Amino acid sequence: MQYVLTLPDGARETIDLLLDGHLEVLHQNTAPDALPSWTALAYHQCPNCPLSVLTHPRCALAVNLVDVMRFSNKLISHDEVLMEVITQERRIAQRTTAQRAISSLMGLIVATSGCPHSTFLRPMARFHLPLASEEETIYRATSMYLLAQYFLKNEERAVDFSLEGLVERYKILQKVNLAIADRLRAASETDASINAVVLLDIYAKTMPYAIKDSLEDIRYLFSSYF
Template sequence: METITIAYWFSFGKGTMEVFDVHLDAGSLELQRNIPDNLPDWTNLDFYQCPNCPLDVEEHPFCPVAANLVNIVNRFGSLLSYNETHLIVTTKERVISQDTTVQRAVGSLMGLIIATCGCPHTLYFKPMARFHLPLANNQETIYRAASMYLLAQYFLKKEGKEVDFDLKGLAEIYHNIQLVNYTIAQRLRAATKTDSVINALVELDIFAQTLSLVIEDSLEDLHSLFAPYLNKIG
């Protein structure tokens, strides 16, 4: 089985370091070897279960998002969101490094994990996870999300299926993500006494709220970049 590995290195000075190796199945893009053997109660599916969750407790006793966030909570639960860290992210293709806050660095890692954890509402982001961009800003994420969704429409059209070039489906995806983020935040408040992990999720949620409400306006800001296509003659 071929595996894609994305490593997050967090350096806190004085030699303190945390390393997270995220292993993805190259075919399914599902997370591998990320869930601890003993899971806390806040990961139970019926503990603040999302109102839009399609999973059944009998078949899925644990929330896939929560279960895959346990290691992050255990290792970052004592830090404050504004603590500084030097982040290095390594993939097979490149190395990315930046000085940033724990909140932003953990949020980037959480976004990758949530997209690939097996949650029915987050699996749409697997293509973005395959081409993961650590610490992406809002405009970069808007571009990536819209490009991903429109490429999906291209494949749907090739298969003779109904397509959505108005991006209404993308807005719906992000609306569902808001509900997931809200209930996961409730779980995290039960799991940790500090704010680093919770605020990392809040930062992700702010973007989800923004995109679902103003997606057309956000894309209009990118309109001028496509002048060579729009003004093409012949």
């Protein structure tokens, strides 16, 4: 999958996300000496991180944001960019703000980085929808979670059709977003990347409430099932 951003000065920035068979991004920045200090796991480590610095000296999510930070420091949040997302199936192009484009890219990286708290998002990464609206995100996230329950049921394992498990996962993700924002402040020269994380965190904060309250807003779409 490829993200191409055309910046206000006409320069083009390309991020290639190479995913393995488990939908985890293949690290392209693996030389420790070449990595900035803010990628160290101990640097603003998430309070709920289950990893040890002894076995994981670097935060995989931070490592995969190094290239994003390189070009986001050239941008202000509300700069207009042309965002192109290219997959095997299609090419999507849209003009948007720098913060929304970077947030869309970061969301994909968060899901595929190897962070233990975001692996549940990998099915959504496989069917990535750039610049998804809140309603689209609610639909995709709940559909993904309920399909996971279907597969669990087929294996005679415990299932959760109440969506409480999904709510809890998003609450955990909020802590990850806060810690990542702290990391990026050390690397940021402009506000674009920080505000991109803020946009992601807005979704993470609203999802627990939206899952419970907003699903009724799209119930009418399923009237043919009743």
